Amino acid sequence: MAVTSLILGILSMVCFGFLTGIPAIILGHIAHSRTRKAPEQYTGSGLAIAGLVMGYASLLATLIVVMLAVRLLPPLSAAKPQAPRINCANNMKQIGLAVQIWSSDHKDRFPFNVSTNEGGTMELRAEWKNGFDQNPARIFQVMSNELNTPMILVCPADPSKQPALDFRNLQAGNVSYQVRSGTNVTETHPQEVLARCPIHGHQLFCDGSVR
16 A cells, blocks of 8 residues: 555656545555554555655645636636737727828828829728718728738627738728728828727727727
8 A cells, every 4th residue: 555655646746646646645644554553564654655745745736726727717818808809909000000101102191082093092982971981991902012911901809801812802891990081081180080990999090099
């Protein structure tokens, strides 16, 4: 029993944890008790004690791991839902930067205020009553060089939209974000809303900030 307790204790420390730690403790106690009551008949007290120590050590290590898991899992689970929201805000910041870069190359005008003859979408503009363009995909298409990838046009929390493979095939179904396309949506009106995420409610302003 003392030898078995020692072996199980070693295994509990190496890989099996409490699965062999508990039997190591039980056998160690029995073996140690017998050596104390009848030392002339039973030997191996040191082996039994070693098995006990390692068995208890493995149980203590398991308890520490469980306590850490209990403490860490709630914050991790709480942070997980925030990840799509943060990624969405980052997408909109990249869109805002792309618009500003495009604008700087077109006399400080946004795409929907620039004629199609100059590479914009002014003649294609079609606004809903709330001021948002009916098909923002066309606006993003002319900014393909500045946006680099159509992936950022889909909110991570929007299951109804799928990223386009490229800007050539970009459609309304590949865009989550709504874009306002009025003549007052310019850099000279920095607090005007330029784009909005319908999922999280993030708003991109003409000065490039996201709130």
